[in-house]
Amino acid sequence: MLTYMRSRLIVKVGRTYRLVRTADIDCMETEGNYIRIHLGRRSYLIRQTMCGMERELDPRCFVRVNRSTLVNVERIKELRAVGPRRLEVVLEDDRSWGWSRRFRGNLARLVHSSDAGRTFSEEE
Numbered sequence: 001m002l003t004y005m006r007s008r009l010i011v012k013v014g015r016t017y018r019l020v021r022t023a024d025i026d027c028m029e030t031e032g033n034y035i036r037i038h039l040g041r042r043s044y045l046i047r048q049t050m051c052g053m054e055r056e057l058d059p060r061c062f063v064r065v066n067r068s069t070l071v072n073v074e075r076i077k078e079l080r081a082v083g084p085r086r087l088e089v090v091l092e093d094d095r096s097w098g099w100s101r102r103f104r105g106n107l108a109r110l111v112h113s114s115d116a117g118r119t120f121s122e123e124e
Helices: 050-056 105-113
Strands: 008-013 016-021 027-031 034-039 042-047 062-066 069-072 076-081 087-091 096-099
Touching: 008 042, 027 050, 050 062, 050 069, 062 096, 062 105
Parallel strands: none
Antiparallel strands: 008 016, 027 034, 027 069, 034 042, 062 069, 076 087, 087 096
16 A cells, blocks of 8 residues: 655745745644644744644654644654653754653654664663
8 A cells, every 4th residue: 555645745925835845844733723834943834633744744754742743753852751751852953842641652663763873762
């Protein structure tokens, strides 16, 4: 079975539409019925559900860390243990979110698919 994964998104900016490469996206956060897409200092708002977006993106490239956040795996700097059962994901630009227990299964997928050059530790 062939599954199509998006490599670009179309975002509306005023009266124009821009093509955004998914590889350039740092993370996505929900804002009501919209998703805020973050690319460095820029951000775009699109009308889409988080579940729908998650299904359209390559799971090797994006991981859902909680109900309202998807992050680009290549932007993850570290994972931190912030308590006996709490884990936090930190991006290269130091933005961070709690990794909810509901989406912890995604952590196992992330660790098993990470290349040898990246290490994730609960020690800090």
